[in-house]
Each structure stands twice: as structure tokens, then as C-alpha cells.
Amino acid sequence: MSDEKNNLLEVNNLKTSFHTSDGIVRSVRGITFHVEREESLGIVGESGCGKSVTMLSIMRLLEDNAQLEADSILFDGEDLAKKTKKEMRPIQGNRIGMIFQDPMTSLNPLFTIGEQIKNPLKRHQNLSGKEAQKKAIQMLELVGIPDPAKRMRQYPHELSGGMRQRVMIAIAMCCEPELLIADEPTTALDVTIQAQILDLMKDLKKKYHSSIILITHDLGVIAGVCSRIVVMYGGLIMEEGTTEEIFYQTAHPYTAGLLASIPKDTKEKLVPITGTPPDLLNPPKGCPFAARCKYAMKLCKEVQPEFTQLSTQHRAACWLLHPAVKQKLGEVKIR
Amino acid sequence: MIEKPNPLLQVEDLRMHFKLKGGLFSKAKFLKAVDGVSFSIQKGETMGLVGESGCGKTTVGRTILKLYHPTSGKVIYDGNDITEYSDKEMFPYRKKMQMIFQDPYTSLDPRMTVGSIIELPLKVHNLYQGKDRQDRVRELIQMVGLKPDHINRYPHEFSGGQRQRIGIARALAIEPEFIVCDEPISALDVSIQAQVINILEELQEKFHFSYLFISHDLSMVKHISNKVGVMYLGHLIEYASVEEMYQNMQHPYTKSLMSAVPIADPKKAAANQRVILQGDVPSPIHPPSGCPFRTRCPHAKKICEDQVPQLKKLNDDHMVACHLLS
Numbered sequence: 001m002s003d004e005k006n007n008l009l010e011v012n013n014l015k016t017s018f019h020t021s022d023g024i025v026r027s028v029r030g031i032t033f034h035v036e037r038e039e040s041l042g043i044v045g046e047s048g049c050g051k052s053v054t055m056l057s058i059m060r061l062l063e064d065n066a067q068l069e070a071d072s073i074l075f076d077g078e079d080l081a082k083k084t085k086k087e088m089r090p091i092q093g094n095r096i097g098m099i100f101q102d103p104m105t106s107l108n109p110l111f112t113i114g115e116q117i118k119n120p121l122k123r124h125q126n127l128s129g130k131e132a133q134k135k136a137i138q139m140l141e142l143v144g145i146p147d148p149a150k151r152m153r154q155y156p157h158e159l160s161g162g163m164r165q166r167v168m169i170a171i172a173m174c175c176e177p178e179l180l181i182a183d184e185p186t187t188a189l190d191v192t193i194q195a196q197i198l199d200l201m202k203d204l205k206k207k208y209h210s211s212i213i214l215i216t217h218d219l220g221v222i223a224g225v226c227s228r229i230v231v232m233y234g235g236l237i238m239e240e241g242t243t244e245e246i247f248y249q250t251a252h253p254y255t256a257g258l259l260a261s262i263p264k265d266t267k268e269k270l271v272p273i274t275g276t277p278p279d280l281l282n283p284p285k286g287c288p289f290a291a292r293c294k295y296a297m298k299l300c301k302e303v304q305p306e307f308t309q310l311s312t313q314h315r316a317a318c319w320l321l322h323p324a325v326k327q328k329l330g331e332v333k334i335r
Numbered sequence: 336m337i338e339k340p341n342p343l344l345q346v347e348d349l350r351m352h353f354k355l356k357g358g359l360f361s362k363a364k365f366l367k368a369v370d371g372v373s374f375s376i377q378k379g380e381t382m383g384l385v386g387e388s389g390c391g392k393t394t395v396g397r398t399i400l401k402l403y404h405p406t407s408g409k410v411i412y413d414g415n416d417i418t419e420y421s422d423k424e425m426f427p428y429r430k431k432m433q434m435i436f437q438d439p440y441t442s443l444d445p446r447m448t449v450g451s452i453i454e455l456p457l458k459v460h461n462l463y464q465g466k467d468r469q470d471r472v473r474e475l476i477q478m479v480g481l482k483p484d485h486i487n488r489y490p491h492e493f494s495g496g497q498r499q500r501i502g503i504a505r506a507l508a509i510e511p512e513f514i515v516c517d518e519p520i521s522a523l524d525v526s527i528q529a530q531v532i533n534i535l536e537e538l539q540e541k542f543h544f545s546y547l548f549i550s551h552d553l554s555m556v557k558h559i560s561n562k563v564g565v566m567y568l569g570h571l572i573e574y575a576s577v578e579e580m581y582q583n584m585q586h587p588y589t590k591s592l593m594s595a596v597p598i599a600d601p602k603k604a605a606a607n608q609r610v611i612l613q614g615d616v617p618s619p620i621h622p623p624s625g626c627p628f629r630t631r632c633p634h635a636k637k638i639c640e641d642q643v644p645q646l647k648k649l650n651d652d653h654m655v656a657c658h659l660l661s
Contacts, residue, residue, distance in 0.1 A: 046524040160615045190387040190551060192612045195595035199611065217525055220554075220597025224604040243601045261529035262599050263558035269536070270558070272529030276494050 008179055008211050009035040009058070012071040016050075016057045019065045025280050027053040029235035035179065040205065040212040042226030042243075044219060044258070046277055050235040051215045055181050059098060060088045076178065094124035097172030097210075101184035103164035107156040113140075114152030117171050124175050139170040143200055162193035169200060176208045183215045198225055219262060223247065228313065231255050234278045234288025236304075241314035251308075251316035254289045256334045287319070295320055295332060337562055337576055337652050341414075342375035343545050344399065344513055349373070349408035351391075351398045355620065366620050368394040370569035371408070373646065378512070379543040383560030383577070385553055385592070387616055391569040392549045393437075396515040399547065400432055401425055412513075430460050433506040437518035439498035443490040449476070449501055450486035456508045475504040479534055496527035503534060513545045520555065532559060553596045557581055565589045568619055568627035571646060575653040585655045588612075588628045626658065634659055 016028040028050040035041050045051045056062050058073055060080060073080040075091065083091075092098075100106040108116060117136040121127045127135060133152075140148035143166040156164055165185060172180060182201065186194035202225065205212050214225055222229055222243070229246040231239040231254065239252040250256045260271035275292040278284050284291065290300040300319050308321035319325050320332045349372045357363035369391045376382045384392045398405050401417065409418050417428055436442035443452055453472050457463055463471045473483045479500040490498055499519060506514055516535065520528040532555065538544060550556050556563060563580045565573040565588065573586040584590055591610040598604040612631050617623055623630050629639040636658065644656040 046526060162615055191553070191595040191597075192387060192592060193615070194597070195609060195611055198597075218597060219525070219599040220604070223599050223601045224597050224607075247599075247601050258525055259599070261526050263554045265557075267558065270529040270532055272533055273526035274530070276496065276527070277524075 006036050007034045007074075008037045008076060009213075010072070010074040011054075011058065012073070014054065014057055014070040014073065015068075016053050016062065017067050018063075019067065023281050026283050027235055027280055028057065029280075029283060031232070031235075031237050033230050033237060033240060035211050035213060036228075037178075038205075038209050038211055039228060040202075040214060040226045042222035042229045043213060043215045043232060044217060044222055044229060045232035046217060048277055048280070049232045050280075051232050052183055054232075055098070055183055055213065055215060059092060059096060059181065060085070061092070090124065093120045093172075093177075094175045095177055096179045096181060097175065097177035099165070099168050099172050099180070099182040099185045101187050103161055103168050103188065104156075106168060107164060109156055112153055112155055113159070113167050117152075117167070117174055120171060120175055135174065136170075139174045140167070142204070143167070143170045143173075144196070145170075161189055162196065165189060165193075165197055166200065169197070169204070173204050173208065173210075177210055179211045179213065180205070181213045181215070184217070185214070186221060187216070187218070194221070201225070219258060231258075234283060235280055236288055237317065238289065239314075239316040239318075241311070241316075245311065245314040249310075249314070250334065251310055251314065251321060252289075252318050253293050253295055253320070253334050255316075257292075287317070295334065297325075299325075337574065337654065338375055339377055343378045343380075343413055344547075345375040345409075345411040346395075346399060347373050347409040347411065349395065349398060349410065350406045351394050351403055352406045364620055367569050367622060368619060369398060369405075370622075372564075372566070372569075372571045373408075374564055374571065374574055376513070376545050376547060378545055379539065380562070381539070381546040381548055381560045383556035383563040384547060384549045384566060385551060385556050385563060386566035387551065387592075389568075389616060389619065390566040391619070392566050393517055395566070396434070396517050396547055396549050400434055400515060430509050431512045432515070433509070433511040433513070434515045434517065435499075435502050435506050435519045438522055439495050439502055440522070442502055443498060445490055448487050448489055449481075449493075452490070452501060453504050453508055456505060460509050462509060471508070475508055478507065478538070479504045480530070494527075496523050496530060499523060499527075499531050500534065503531070503538075507538065507542075510542070511544070513547070515547045515549070517549045518551070519548075521550065521552065528555070535559070553593060565592065568616060568622055570627050570643075570656065572628065572657070573653075573655045574646060575649075575655075579650075579652045583653065585649060585653070585660055586628075586657050587632050587634055587659075626656075 012032050013030050014028055015030050018025045043051045057068050062068060070081040114136055117139060118132040121132040121135055137148045140151055145151050145166055186197050216222055226243055228242050230237055233254050238254045246255060257273040273292050278288050286301045286303055287305050290296040305317045305319045307315045307317050309315045349369055351369040352365040352367050355364045355366055372395055386392050397403050399410055409416055412428060450472055453475055457468055476483055481500055520531050548559055557577060560577050562576045564571050567588050573589045584593060591612045594609045598607055614631050617630055625641050626639040626644050629635040638658045644658045646654045646656040647661050648654050
């Protein structure tokens with residue numbers, strides 16, 4: 001484990017469920033992870049694996065039908081899980097910034113770009129109108145928007161997708177947050193624009209000494225940006241480790257499956273993961289991946305595997321790694 | 336050879352300009368979605384068409400299927416010029432040319448069962464009668480990896496990947512020769528994408544389909560295609576066999592597009608020399624004069640402003656449209 005003092009965020013046993021007309025959907029089912037200061041952590045997983053819900057839980061932006069349980073969500077020593085909505089205000093958008101997936105819907109169409117950037121500056125930094133105006137123009141310039149003074153007066157629909165995402169980044173970074181949460185920030189963008197946005201995020205992270213949590217389903221994006229990765233599936237963490245460990249010493253069959261699904265440089269046939277992710281209305285009793293796993297044993301379907309620590313940073317939740325199973329089956333090669 | 340004789344499909348200088356509403360006194364404007372695209376596809380071959388959103392790749396696919404009437408140019412299918420065919424004359428060709436759509440959530444009728452969705456093309460073309468038809472539907476469902484008892488279910492009961500399989504089964508029902516796959520995997524999760532790609536490949540091996548594979552996922556295009564065309568602002572700017580394209584790309588736009596693709600390998604990603612483009616794609620309503628790419632091209636010269644570069648042969652497997660290369 002890493003030095004605890006150096007952790008900006010520590011999430012301990014977070015569980016989030018939603019009460020719906022169909023029953024209780026257990027989106028996040030007890031996850032523990034941390035974010036160090038000035039690091040970029042990547043969270044990968046398929047749609048519905050709980051990665052976005054995790055972030056909304058940390059930000060306390062869940063809807064009314066959601067229920068959040070956690071031993072603690074420590075942000076710089078303060079427990080966010082115990083805060084009221086009002087107490088969260090000075091943190092949301094100020095000390096933790098957030099970028100959402102869809103720049104088309106996350107900006108308010110009724111307000112100009114300028115008003116939307118000035119809003120957090122006035123609220124959190126107590127800047128006067130003039131100061132906020134100046135800072136907002138600076139921010140737009142910083143995120144690479146040409147002619148920022150003119151853009152300040154424009155509405156979101158007048159900008160392209162890439163430009164809107166830059167504005168979102170300007171809003172998220174204007175209060176110089178310690179933590180930036182980016183939820184699929186480039187999924188809706190073209191590859192050339194994606195490259196621009198990712199570079200911009202890296203530059204701003206360096207400039208403001210922020211930490212980043214990058215949520216994505218794209219292993220390519222993560223490989224280029226993050227130093228550490230958390231792999232989620234069915235509301236649980238499957239594997240966690242440094243980027244090198246996840247890519248080159250893959251320990252969990254799900255991570256291996258994800259890596260095998262993406263085309264390599266050769267014409268080799270892709271190896272898909274058969275089946276579909278579990279329904280979190282009735283989450284499986286054992287390992288959530290058991291139903292799709294090539295190596296699943298009887299045990300996997302019955303009991304949720306515990307984490308096996310593989311190095312100081314690397315751990316995976318899979319029965320194949322358990323010492324007792326290893327003794328019986330020997331080393332199972334998953335790649 | 337990239338252009339062989341007797342192709343299954345040949346597209347010649349295809350143009351598709353959409354008329355935009357002009358004011359009462361102002362001149363009507365045109366959106367030049369496709370502006371002079373030529374290529375050909377052989378039987379059993381897959382042509383990948385890549386480019387950023389708004390470059391016209393979907394319009395090319397739809398125009399080939401005559402879902403739009405092209406402004407000019409020719410679409411020649413199996414030796415017959417189908418460009419000016421009426422709906423009635425097109426009918427027999429509808430049986431040969433099919434399409435798989437991008438969004439599996441909107442391309443299936445929510446009020447029809449899976450069985451009737453797949454059966455519809457058989458009904459329209461009056462193929463297989465009575466019990467045979469039901470057997471055929473069952474066969475198709477199994478072919479794409481679904482279960483026969485899914486027949487009476489409705490689309491909302493399926494996940495995205497399963498719905499995409501239903502779309503594939505529908506396209507296959509009447510045994511087409513040529514299928515336009517318009518971003519068939521972009522709405523799917525990574526683990527499901529590989530499943531769908533494998534189905535498309537297996538079916539191609541079995542039935543020798545030709546695919547026009549439209550996608551912005553360059554690594555998947557590399558995987559599935561025999562040849563690749565790169566589009567920018569309605570123009571085909573580079574066109575080559577897949578090996579040539581990925582090893583010996585020439586156009587500055589292709590280079591920056593390829594270098595922007597994230598690599599799922601941290602060591603290679605760190606070594607990747609990226610050419611990051613500045614700015615956004617210009618509007619196709621007011622495209623730049625001369626070369627469409629010149630406003631973002633790091634090497635643009637005076638000639639690029641004055642003349643539209645033509646697609647020229649670099650070698651047998653490779654064509655490129657750039658003034659600086661000729």
C-alpha cells in the first residue's frame with residue numbers, strides 16, 4: 001500500500017444502490033480505492049459496471065432514489081459521505097472539478113459560455129464581476145479557444161463538440177481543483193479532437209498540480225494518460241495496479257478478456273468475451289464475471305473472491321490467484 | 336492492385352449535395368456532403384471508409400444504396416449503372432444490397448417481435464413459403480448467435496450487442512451480396528464489439544459477402560478491411576490496400592488521424608509520435624477553396640489554396656490526393 005498521507009482521496013467500502021420500480025439496482029457493491037496526490041488514476045469498465053455511479057457518489061450528486069453507504073470517503077482527510085448537501089457545496093466544482101461525457105448536454109443552453117464560467121468563480125472564489133470576467137477569458141485562452149472575448153458572449157449551440165468540451169474543462173479547472181473527475185471526456189469526440197483534449201488535460205494537471213480520475217471504456221485512452229488503473233465489473237473492482245502491471249502482468253481473466261477484444265496489429269482473429277454483463281437488479285452471488293469466464297469453477301459461482309495482493313500496487317479479485325487454489329491447480333495462464 | 340477489373344460495386348465521381356433552405360431573396364446554399372468520390376469493391380472484399388464525423392462517409396454508404404439520389408456521378412453494381420434507376424427498377428437490387436445501421440436502439444421497430452423483424456425482408460421479396468420461412472428465420476437467428484426462443488421477444492428485451500445481431504440477421508435474411516455496415520460497433524462495449532466483428536468475419540468467409548465498412552475506429556478498420564479509403568470534408572483523400580495504408584500513409588491528414596488513435600499498450604503509446612491537428616473541421620457549407628484540408632495542414636502551400644488536388648496513383652496499391660506528393 002502506498003503512503004496514506006499522500007492520498008488525496010480514499011474511498012472505503014462504497015456501496016450505492018438505486019430504488020427503482022423494478023426493485024433495487026445494486027450499481028456499486030463495496031469498492032475500496034484511493035487516489036494519490038498529483039496522479040492520474042484510470043477507471044475502466046463496460047457500460048453499467050458502476051464506474052460513473054462511483055464518481056457521482058464521491059461528488060454526492062446522486063439522485064433522490066439512490067442510497068449511498070460507505071465506511072468513509074476521505075477527501076483530504078474530510079469524510080464526504082457524512083457531509084450534508086450544503087456542506088458539499090464548497091467542494092463541488094471548487095476543490096473537485098468534474099467533466100462529463102456529453103458536452104452537448106452538460107452545458108446549459110440558456111446561458112452564455114461566459115456566464116457559465118463566471119458562475120463558479122464568483123461563487124467559490126468571491127471574485128467581483130470584473131475579476132471573474134478577466135479570469136474567465138484567461139481560462140478560455142488557456143484551454144485553446146480562439147478569440148475568447150467573443151466566445152464569452154456566445155451560447156453553447158454556437159460551438160462545435162470539441163470546443164464545448166474545452167469550455168467544460170475551463171469550467172472544471174477555473175477554481176484550480178485538487179481533483180478533476182473526467183467521466184468519458186472524449187467518448188463523444190473524434191480521434192483528432194480526442195488527442196487535443198487529452199493533451200490539454202495533461203497540461204492543466206501539471207500546471208495546477210491536480211489529481212485526475214479518468215473514467216473510460218477505452219483502454220487506449222487510459223494507456224496514454226494514466227499511471228494507475230482500476231478495472232471495474234458488475235459493481236466491483238476486479239483488478240487494480242499500475243498501468244504496466246495491468247497491461248503486461250494482467251492477473252484477472254476479465255482484464256485479459258478486455259485486452260484480447262481489441263484488435264492488435266495483426267489480422268489475427270479477435271477473442272471476444274462471450275455473453276453479456278450481469279444484471280445488477282439480481283447480482284450474482286459469486287464472482288460477477290463467473291458467467292462469462294473461461295476459467296470459472298464451481299467455487300467462483302458461489303463465493304465472491306477476495307483480493308490477492310500481487311505487488312505493492314497490484315491486486316486482483318480472482319479465485320485462480322488464491323494460494324489454496326493455486327496449490328491444487330497450479331499456475332493458470334490467463335493470457 | 337487496388338483497382339481490379341470487373342468489380343462488384345464501382346463508384347465513380349459520386350457527388351451528393353444537399354440543398355439547404357435559402358431565404359426568399361438569398362441564394363440557396365448547398366451542403367457538399369460528398370464531393371467527387373470514386374472507388375470500387377470486389378466480391379468478397381471489405382473496404383473500410385474512415386474519417387471524422389461530418390466527413391461524408393455515412394452519406395457515401397446511403398447514396399450507394401440509393402437512399403439518397405446522387406447529385407452527380409455513377410454507382411455501378413455488377414456492371415449495371417443503377418444511378419438513375421427508379422424505385423421499381425431498384426427492387427431486384429434491394430435484394431442484393433443491404434445495410435447494417437449504427438444505432439441498434441433506433442433501427443429496430445419496437446412494436447415488432449424479433450421474428451417478424453427478420454421475416455419482413457423475406458415477405459417483401461417473397462422468399463421461402465410457409466414453414467420454410469419460419470425455419471429460415473430460426474436458422475438466421477442461430478447464425479448470429481441468438482437462441483430460437485428469442486423469436487417472440489421484442490427488441491427492448493435485448494442488450495445493445497444482441498440488438499445489433501438482430502440487425503445483422505435482418506440484413507442477411509435475403510442472402511445479399513453486398514452489405515453497407517455503417518458504424519456497426521460504435522454503440523457497443525469493447526467486449527461485445529469483438530463478438531460482432533467476429534460474426535461479420537465468419538459470415539463473410541461462409542457467403543463471400545462484400546462489405547463497405549464505415550467506421551471512425553481505425554484499429555477495427557485495419558483489422559477487418561482489405562482496403563481503406565480516408566475521407567475528409569466530402570473528398571476521398573487517400574485510398575490504398577490496408578497494408579499500404581497503415582505502413583506507408585502519405586497524406587498529412589491520414590498521418591495525423593492515424594497518430595491520434597490511442598494505442599492500448601503503454602510502452603507503444605509513450606513512443607507514439609503524435610501529429611496533433613489544430614482547430615476543427617471546416618463547415619461543409621463553406622468549404623475552403625482548393626484542398627479541403629489546407630486550413631489545418633501544417634505543410635499547406637499557395638497551390639493548395641488554388642487547386643483541388645486530384646486522387647493520383649502513387650503505386651498500384653495506393654492513391655492519394657495531395658499537391659505536395661506529386
